[in-house]
Amino acid sequence: MDFELEELAGASCVHSGKKIFVATDADNCAKCGRAVLNKHKAEHEEKCTGAGAIKRVAHDYDELPPVEWTQKLIAMVAGGVLIASFGGGLMMASPEQPPGELAKPMPTKKLATGFGLMGLGAILSVVGYSSERRRQSEKAK
Numbered sequence: 001m002d003f004e005l006e007e008l009a010g011a012s013c014v015h016s017g018k019k020i021f022v023a024t025d026a027d028n029c030a031k032c033g034r035a036v037l038n039k040h041k042a043e044h045e046e047k048c049t050g051a052g053a054i055k056r057v058a059h060d061y062d063e064l065p066p067v068e069w070t071q072k073l074i075a076m077v078a079g080g081v082l083i084a085s086f087g088g089g090l091m092m093a094s095p096e097q098p099p100g101e102l103a104k105p106m107p108t109k110k111l112a113t114g115f116g117l118m119g120l121g122a123i124l125s126v127v128g129y130s131s132e133r134r135r136q137s138e139k140a141k
């Protein structure tokens with residue numbers, strides 16, 4: 001759960017907007033944690049997307065540690081960037097053109113490979129970074 005449970009008494013029902021006077025008249029929505037009157041709970045939860053959730057605020061004691069640039073992480077990100085730039089270079093490079101022939105348009109296959117490599121490189125960097133980041137935060141707990 002990454003949201004706060006809203007204090008019931010004194011809150012306004014997330015569904016009807018009516019003031020909640022007694023905590024026992026209401027409950028927290030299972031999806032967004034907002035206070036909702038018992039009689040509206042089922043109806044609200046059915047439609048709730050969790051968008052109105054009160055985000056849990058990071059406190060000093062459980063704040064994520066700064067990411068540690070381990071060799072593995074650097075290798076993954078650098079590898080991703082390298083693959084992406086290779087893909088980009090492939091697209092930039094002019095097609096091999098024997099002298100005397102008319103300029104050919106960029107072959108589709110090469111263009112697709114270039115785009116593919118760029119995408120792959122970007123994904124590798126992002127996935128590598130976020131998984132390593134998650135692993136480090138887990139360890140810190």
Ligand SMILES: [Zn+2]
Pocket residue numbers: 014029030031032033034044045048049050
């Ligand atoms: Zn909700």
